[in-house]
Amino acid sequence: MENYAPLLDDTTQSALGPLWDILPEKVAHALDPAKHGDLGGWQEALARLPVVKPTRIELDTDKPIIGAEGDCPEAIRETIEGLLRKFHPWRKGPFLVHGIHIDTEWRSDLKWRRLQGHIEPLPGKNVLDVGCGNGYHCWRMLGAGAKRVVGIDPTLLNVMQFQAIKHFAGEWPVHVLPLTLEDMPEKMPAFDTVFSMGVLYHRRSPLDHLLKLRDLLQPGGELALETLVIEGGDLQVLLPEDRYARMRNVWFIPSCATLAGWLKRCGYLDIKLIDVTRTTPEEQRTTDWMRFQSLSDCLQTSDPGLTVEGLPAPRRAIFIAKNP
Numbered sequence: 001m002e003n004y005a006p007l008l009d010d011t012t013q014s015a016l017g018p019l020w021d022i023l024p025e026k027v028a029h030a031l032d033p034a035k036h037g038d039l040g041g042w043q044e045a046l047a048r049l050p051v052v053k054p055t056r057i058e059l060d061t062d063k064p065i066i067g068a069e070g071d072c073p074e075a076i077r078e079t080i081e082g083l084l085r086k087f088h089p090w091r092k093g094p095f096l097v098h099g100i101h102i103d104t105e106w107r108s109d110l111k112w113r114r115l116q117g118h119i120e121p122l123p124g125k126n127v128l129d130v131g132c133g134n135g136y137h138c139w140r141m142l143g144a145g146a147k148r149v150v151g152i153d154p155t156l157l158n159v160m161q162f163q164a165i166k167h168f169a170g171e172w173p174v175h176v177l178p179l180t181l182e183d184m185p186e187k188m189p190a191f192d193t194v195f196s197m198g199v200l201y202h203r204r205s206p207l208d209h210l211l212k213l214r215d216l217l218q219p220g221g222e223l224a225l226e227t228l229v230i231e232g233g234d235l236q237v238l239l240p241e242d243r244y245a246r247m248r249n250v251w252f253i254p255s256c257a258t259l260a261g262w263l264k265r266c267g268y269l270d271i272k273l274i275d276v277t278r279t280t281p282e283e284q285r286t287t288d289w290m291r292f293q294s295l296s297d298c299l300q301t302s303d304p305g306l307t308v309e310g311l312p313a314p315r316r317a318i319f320i321a322k323n324p
C-alpha cells in the first residue's frame with residue numbers, strides 16, 4: 001500500500017490538512033476487499049514485484065523511462081513483465097519499465113503534447129489531477145517540474161497500476177489517492193493548477209464539477225479542462241439517449257461555445273480554448289496490454305465520422321481558465 005505520509009510536508013501541511021483528516025477513512029472504504037473481488041490478486045502481484053534499483057529515470061519524455069533494461073537479469077525482467085500484465089487492461093501510458101514497453105490503449109503522450117505549451121509553467125507548483133487514471137499525466141507533470149502532484153481516481157485498478165509504477169520509480173512527490181472529486185474536502189484552495197481531463201462528460205452535473213474544481217484552486221490558480229465536445233454553436237449540447245461510443249456513463253457533451261459559457265457562469269476568467277482534436281485510432285487502440293475493444297470498434301465502418309450509435313465521433317477540446 002502506498003505510503004501517503006509524505007503528502008504532508010512542511011509546505012503543504014496546513015493547505016492539505018483537511019484532506020489528511022478524511023484520508024484514512026476514505027482509503028479504508030475504497031480498499032474494502034468486500035467491494036472488489038480482484039483487489040486481493042492485485043495486492044498480491046504488487047507485493048511480489050521484485051525490488052530493482054533504477055539506474056535511470058526520465059519523466060519528461062513521451063514514454064516515461066523508469067529503470068534501464070540492464071538493471072536486472074533477464075529472468076527478473078520476465079517476472080516483472082508477467083506481474084505487470086496481471087494489471088490488465090492498461091489504458092493510459094505508455095511507460096518503459098526496466099526496458100519493458102507498456103503499450104497502453106491510449107497514447108496519452110499526445111494529449112500532454114497538445115496542452116503542455118499552453119499551461120502556466122509547472123516548476124514549484126502544487127498540482128491536482130482529477131480523474132488521473134493510472135497517473136500517467138501525474139508523472140509527466142512531475143517531469144515538467146511540479147513541486148507535488150496529487151492525483152485522485154476512484155477506479156481501483158488505476159490506483160494499483162500507479163502503485164506498480166511507483167514501486168519501480170521509488171519515492172517521488174506524486175501520489176494517487178482512491179478518491180472521487182466529490183470526496184475532496186469542501187473549500188480547500190490548496191492547488192496552483194488543477195487538471196480535469198476526460199472526466200466532465202462522466203458527470204451528471206457538469207456545473208457542480210466545474211464549481212468543485214474551482215473550490216480546490218488557489219486565487220489566481222489555473223484550471224486545465226479536457227473533455228468531449230460536439231461541433232456547434234452557443235447553447236448546443238448532446239445528451240446521448242443511452243450509450244455513446246459503447247460507453248454507458250456519458251452525460252453531457254457540449255459545443256465549445258456552450259462549455260465556454262459554463263466556465264464563465266461558474267466564475268472562471270481568461271477562458272481560452274487551446275485545442276480541438278478528433279480522436280484517431282492512432283491515439284486510442286487495442287494493444288497487447290489492452291486486449292478489449294477500442295475506438296475503431298465503436299465507430300461505424302461505413303462512416304467513421306459516426307459512432308456505432310449514429311452520434312458524432314469523439315472529438316476533444318482543451319480549455320484553460322483562471323480562478324479569480
Ligand SMILES: C[S@@+](CC[C@H](N)C(=O)[O-])C[C@H]1O[C@@H](n2cnc3c(N)ncnc32)[C@H](O)[C@@H]1O
Nearest residue numbers: 130131132133153154155180181197198199202
Ligand atoms: C477517461 S478517464 C481519463 C483519465 C486521464 N485523466 C486522461 O485524460 O487520460 C476518466 C477517469 O475519471 C475517473 N473518474 C470518474 N468519475 C470520477 C469522479 N467523480 N472523480 C474523480 N475521478 C473520476 C475514472 O475512474 C477514470 O479513470
